[in-house]
Amino acid sequence: MLMAPFDILASLAMDIYLPVIVQMPESLQTTTSVVQLTLSLYMVVLGLGQMVFGPLSDRVGRRPVLIVGALLFAASSLGLALTASAIFFVILRIVQAAGASAALVATFATVRDVYAERPEGAVIYSLFGSMLAFVPALGPIAGALIAAHFGWRAIFAVLAGLAVAALVPALVRWPETRPAETPSSSTAWRAILTSGAFWIYTLGFSAAMGSFFVFFSTAPRVLIDGAGFSQIGFSLSFASAAFAMIITTRFASRFVTRWGQAGCLARGMVMLLLGAVLLALGQMFLTPSFASFVMPMWVIAVGIVLASSVTANGALAAFGASAGMAVAFYFCVQSLIVALAGTLFVICLDGDTAWPLVGYAGSMALLVLAGLAILRR
Known part of the structure; x- marks a missing residue:
């Protein structure tokens, strides 16, 4: 219950605003292609960002990486709801993806830390894998419903609110799970690449x-x-x-x-x-x-x-x-x-x-x- 919201948010934010892309350029004083570019940028940063936050979580711990990632995601989502500048929208979208990337890698590393030798691990991994697959497919439906009633900016306000709702219980109940001993980066990379x-x-x-x-x-x-x-x-x-x-x-x-x-x-x-x-x-x-x-x-x-x-x-x-x-x-x-x-x-x-x-x-x-x-x- 603590981890699932972060997995859902990282997936949901991929393309939740896809149905309203044609409405957004006028508000941001830009073109549709620029707004569409932010879809690709999110996925690129989400994937590549983990190459930064993964080793960082091994060094400083899962909890701080998760908290900082969630804060970045919430703050940037709120900024996306408020900005009227295309340049700031692109920058904030990159920050949002970075926050999602940090939260996602901390979440999966925590599952590995806690559930590696327990049967619950299989259920959690399959649930998270399913979420990563079908949540982005259902996201545009949710985005269309929110935009139809409250406008496209409300989509990002909702994402910010959901991030805060996920972060509050995590601050109280999410312990540090990183093992005490961490191998050097070069040793770890060599072991991974040759496995x-x-x-x-x-x-x-x-x-x-x-x-x-x-x-x-x-x-x-x-x-x-x-x-x-x-x-x-x-x-x-x-x-x-x-x-x-x-x-x-x-x-x-x-x-x-x-x-x-x-x-x-x-x-x-x-x-x-x-x-x-x-x-x-x-x-x-x-x-x-x-x-x-x-x-x-x-x-x-x-x-x-x-x-x-x-x-x-x-x-x-x-x-x-x-x-x-x-x-x-x-x-x-x-x-x-x-x-x-x-x-x-x-x-x-x-x-x-x-x-x-x-x-x-x-x-x-x-x-x-x-x-x-x-x-x-």
């Missing part, structure tokens, strides 16, 4: 998160343009995939106890492969519909949870004393793979069809399964 388990489990997380990213990128064109879904129908269909993830999360700890980390990751990749096969069959033999596109995504959603419930523990298991640095690199690698490979599949294959999702989920799952086989040897 086969780190790379395989990070690829597994990339396969899971990227599959949802490609689904999010192609679903509007497939379901609204291709299948003729209304906006409400599309939103409900999209939410059903998130619901499948939430249901599966309920059983994550049982799956990990029964199959272990490698077993869960392997089964998650098999579910991604099965979903890709079902999508391919639907694309070849059916017209775009709920049955041909959304229902196979339920299978992939189960795979996403199975994978994300163990990938963090699998990747970070050997780096308790340098968890902040390992978490930072874990997210940075995942962000780059998802952004580059996911976008490449959407561009190179027909983005109006299921083929980008088939290609990404299928190829990444096969790559991870091959890596697991090598790791076992």
Whole structure:
């Protein structure tokens, strides 16, 4: 309950104002392209910022990094709600992303510190992985509702208020969890970069998160343009995939106890492969519909949870004393793979069809399964 709000806020702020981008340039006396640029800047700073805040959290502790990050996020969000300058809007958006990055890395490092050897860890990691995947997809809906009633500036005021609401209990109840002994940076980096388990489990997380990213990128064109879904129908269909993830999360700890980390990751990749096969069959033999596109995504959603419930523990298991640095690199690698490979599949294959999702989920799952086989040897 203490950690989840920071994970949600970091995800929610990615693109919550997407529906009102066309309304904002007039107030900021700028162009739409400048406002759109802040979407990309946020994601870049969110990923790269962790390379700064991860090692910092190993040195000074999780709690101070989290508190400073939350304060930066809240203050910059309030500034975004008040500013009338495009330059200040861009600067404040970068500060907001930096704050979110600090809070996110401190949160995941804390999970590693406290829950590495406990069954709750699998549930928490799968929940946080699910949030990172589907919260940005639902964020624009929330942004549209807030802007419709109170104007676009209220979106950032709400983010500031939520950050303060998350920070207050954290100030009272969030203890320092950093291990007493921390290895040198050079030793820690060498251990991370040469760890086969780190790379395989990070690829597994990339396969899971990227599959949802490609689904999010192609679903509007497939379901609204291709299948003729209304906006409400599309939103409900999209939410059903998130619901499948939430249901599966309920059983994550049982799956990990029964199959272990490698077993869960392997089964998650098999579910991604099965979903890709079902999508391919639907694309070849059916017209775009709920049955041909959304229902196979339920299978992939189960795979996403199975994978994300163990990938963090699998990747970070050997780096308790340098968890902040390992978490930072874990997210940075995942962000780059998802952004580059996911976008490449959407561009190179027909983005109006299921083929980008088939290609990404299928190829990444096969790559991870091959890596697991090598790791076992």
